[in-house]
Amino acid sequence: MSNNNNSNNRFCISVKNLVKSYNTSNIKRNTIDNISFDIDYGTVFGFLGPNGAGKTTTIKILTGILQPTTGSIKIFEKDIKNNIKEIKRRIGVVTQNPSFESNLTVERSMELYGFLWGNPSNMNKDKVREMLDLFDLTSIREVRNEDLSIGQRRRVQIAREFLHDMDLLFLDEPTVGLDPRARRNLLNYIKKQVKHGLTVFFTTHIMEEVDYLCDQICIINKGKIIEFDTPQILKQKYGSTKKIEIILQNPISKQIHDYFKKLSANSIDIENIENTENTFSITSNNPQNILLSTVNYLFQNNIQIENISLNDPSIEDVFLKALKNNK
Ligand SMILES: Nc1ncnc2c1ncn2[C@@H]1O[C@H](COP(=O)(O)OP(=O)(O)OP(=O)(O)O)[C@@H](O)[C@H]1O
Ligand SMILES: [Mg+2]
Structure with missing residues (x-):
């Protein structure tokens, strides 16, 4: 190389x-x-x-x-x-x-x-x-x-x-x-x-x-x-996916947990879902669809959203993925 x-x-x-x-x-x-x-x-x-x-x-x-x-x-x-x-x-x-x-x-x-x-x-x-x-x-x-x-x-x-x-x-x-x-x-x-x-x-x-x-x-x-x-080429190489981050105003309830669990089980477009107390990070290769259905769900259930962002993969994502593939 x-x-x-x-x-x-x-x-x-x-x-x-x-x-x-x-x-x-x-x-x-x-x-x-x-x-x-x-x-x-x-x-x-x-x-x-x-x-x-x-x-x-x-x-x-x-x-x-x-x-x-x-x-x-x-x-x-x-x-x-x-x-x-x-x-x-x-x-x-x-x-x-x-x-x-x-x-x-x-x-x-x-x-x-x-x-x-x-x-x-x-x-x-x-x-x-x-x-x-x-x-x-x-x-x-x-x-x-x-x-x-x-x-x-x-x-x-x-x-x-x-x-x-x-x-x-x-x-x-x-x-x-x-x-x-x-x-x-x-x-x-x-x-x-x-x-x-x-x-x-x-x-x-x-x-x-x-x-x-x-x-x-x-x-x-x-x-x-x-x-x-x-860095640009590596991000492209590992970057068919994007990261959706949804920050909620309140701590995540069991109901929301269940929704994301179901979403993850039913969608082949989701690579990974992580959460903290009030944030969900979803890595997906079809982010528009996931984003749309999730916002819809949150809206219908009157769950307050603090912030939503859609991000390209970072070098950290590249690093972690490259190592994962090399195991
Ligand atoms: N004198 C030595 N004898 C045997 N093994 C050694 C010796 N010196 C280094 N190693 C081994 O070589 C490997 C690489 O060590 P190195 O210090 O280069 O890692 P590194 O990538 O700089 O890690 P870090 O991010 O922790 O600084 C380690 O597994 C270390 O134990
Ligand atoms: Mg070192």
């Missing part, structure tokens, strides 16, 4: 037949089981999958932390086997488990990080200030890293990565622990950098972020790729 819309076949990342196996209790298991994909320059690649699917392992291999068992990897069109040093200079990594210089203040640790990247000292201080400001860290710049909250730590970890210029950034669940404002801030900043040519390899479990950011989505399960395409 590859996104071959690049006629020169010049890819930022090109992975072929990648396998990573571990021996546990003398049984060899492929954690990464023969995956291949290409990523275009200047795009956001969303790498999705359930816990333990192999996302972090793949990132560790692509960033030279782990050795693959077999397979070939090219980054910036160069084999990582022989060029990892040169490649590392041009990439940034926000790992899932951050490491810290606990005793240093936020500002000092960032200055150190910039220095290690070779930033000239006069420019380094300015760059640190800029990033402190951008990631809303200025007011806590004197606090030691070990005294930070989890979300603040995450923000420092991300901010320090942007201290150096790079062409490719790996983000392994970067928004975990971030508050909504910090998350939106980060996503917008990434978008802006991508417009300027940055390529981003992005993992998350939050599907709205995928919708907002990703040009391509790759879903892996148990080390194998099960989907790879644009």
